[in-house]
Amino acid sequence: MTPDHIVKYYNEHAIVWFKELNQFVIVNKQDAKNQEQIDGLKAKVSNVNTACYEVSNSSELLIKHKSFNYRNIYKVNGKLIALYYESEDLQTLINPKFDHLNVESSSIEQVSYYVYWQDKKIVLADRNKLLFQYYRDQLHELSGKISMLILNAAYNRHEKDWLAVFHASFVSIGNKGVLIIGDSGSGKSTAAAVLMANGMNVIADDFVPFNLNQRVNFFPAATSIKESADQELTVLFPELSSSIIYKSSSKEINVKYLKPSEEVYNSEFEISAVISIMYDPAIDFELNELNRNDFLSQIIPDTWSSPVTQNVNTFLDWIIQVPAYRLNYSNNDKLLKGITNLLDNE
Amino acid sequence: MKNKVKKDKKNISRREALKKTGKYAVATAVGTFIILNPKQSQATSPPDPGW
Numbered sequence: 001m002t003p004d005h006i007v008k009y010y011n012e013h014a015i016v017w018f019k020e021l022n023q024f025v026i027v028n029k030q031d032a033k034n035q036e037q038i039d040g041l042k043a044k045v046s047n048v049n050t051a052c053y054e055v056s057n058s059s060e061l062l063i064k065h066k067s068f069n070y071r072n073i074y075k076v077n078g079k080l081i082a083l084y085y086e087s088e089d090l091q092t093l094i095n096p097k098f099d100h101l102n103v104e105s106s107s108i109e110q111v112s113y114y115v116y117w118q119d120k121k122i123v124l125a126d127r128n129k130l131l132f133q134y135y136r137d138q139l140h141e142l143s144g145k146i147s148m149l150i151l152n153a154a155y156n157r158h159e160k161d162w163l164a165v166f167h168a169s170f171v172s173i174g175n176k177g178v179l180i181i182g183d184s185g186s187g188k189s190t191a192a193a194v195l196m197a198n199g200m201n202v203i204a205d206d207f208v209p210f211n212l213n214q215r216v217n218f219f220p221a222a223t224s225i226k227e228s229a230d231q232e233l234t235v236l237f238p239e240l241s242s243s244i245i246y247k248s249s250s251k252e253i254n255v256k257y258l259k260p261s262e263e264v265y266n267s268e269f270e271i272s273a274v275i276s277i278m279y280d281p282a283i284d285f286e287l288n289e290l291n292r293n294d295f296l297s298q299i300i301p302d303t304w305s306s307p308v309t310q311n312v313n314t315f316l317d318w319i320i321q322v323p324a325y326r327l328n329y330s331n332n333d334k335l336l337k338g339i340t341n342l343l344d345n346e
Numbered sequence: 347m348k349n350k351v352k353k354d355k356k357n358i359s360r361r362e363a364l365k366k367t368g369k370y371a372v373a374t375a376v377g378t379f380i381i382l383n384p385k386q387s388q389a390t391s392p393p394d395p396g397w
Contacts, residue, residue: 096393139393147388
């Protein structure tokens, strides 16, 4: 029988995962020493949300009754994946960051997915069944699920074959690198692009797959560059100046996309350190160790972690000991030097 | 027992933890516990539809 919870101890604390709730709880070590305490803790914890809307059985598959005039076929790790859209609006949500993977339209795909509107929701389906449906405020999940489908097709894996997907950037030198985390607008992608311009590889940006060996796999989505960072980066990447601008009316920010420098499907990468980054014009470069509880509180809510018990066990073993830092910076040269030193010392 | 439960403020800063988790987080602090919900589904930064 698989346990209904997992406990791991670190410093003076414990982190407990409850299977039924798929929740993590941080508590003082002495409050999670025996089964009675764990049961008491579980009773106090209640599940707050389920973000993903599974399809109800009554929803009818409409792909035969719809016309899909917008199509992209992507080549990922030798596999052809087609995405069919009912409207250009829907295509524009997903395609920009995968546009560089498009191949000629006469190609015959191996996997197909369909995206269309139904009852004011966006439906994601394959040829045979509806997979998920999303409301307008869940576009980040629609995009995340499509990324997951592309990832699984590329590596011939299933969802259970991954420990986690980080909302982060991962840059590497050789077979190890740093995972850069931070709130939206903290400068993750910009930092990744600066490091990339200086010879490091961006292995994944925005969607970082973490496999069962506690390693990162390459994900081919392009890095999105917001207008505010564009000018600075155009010096580093001349191709940005001629790349297509995707206008974003609601936020009034223009976005451009920088494709990965190389496709590295056959390698996996060790995370030497996790860095919580913040661009701060007042600070040249400041790197400090990050308190473990602060680190866990930041990374877990921003991460999809596999709910499979064995995977959670492996994930927790990793997350309670991986070196974690806070970095405030505005100086790109020092950023590069600092990250390089960190990787050399690990 | 109750006295012990109330103490630990040094290492677990509720306010800070909640602040940092941002808008996607569903984190709640109960007494000395920090509850952390991982995302139930994979996600990316929100694509901007312009609608």
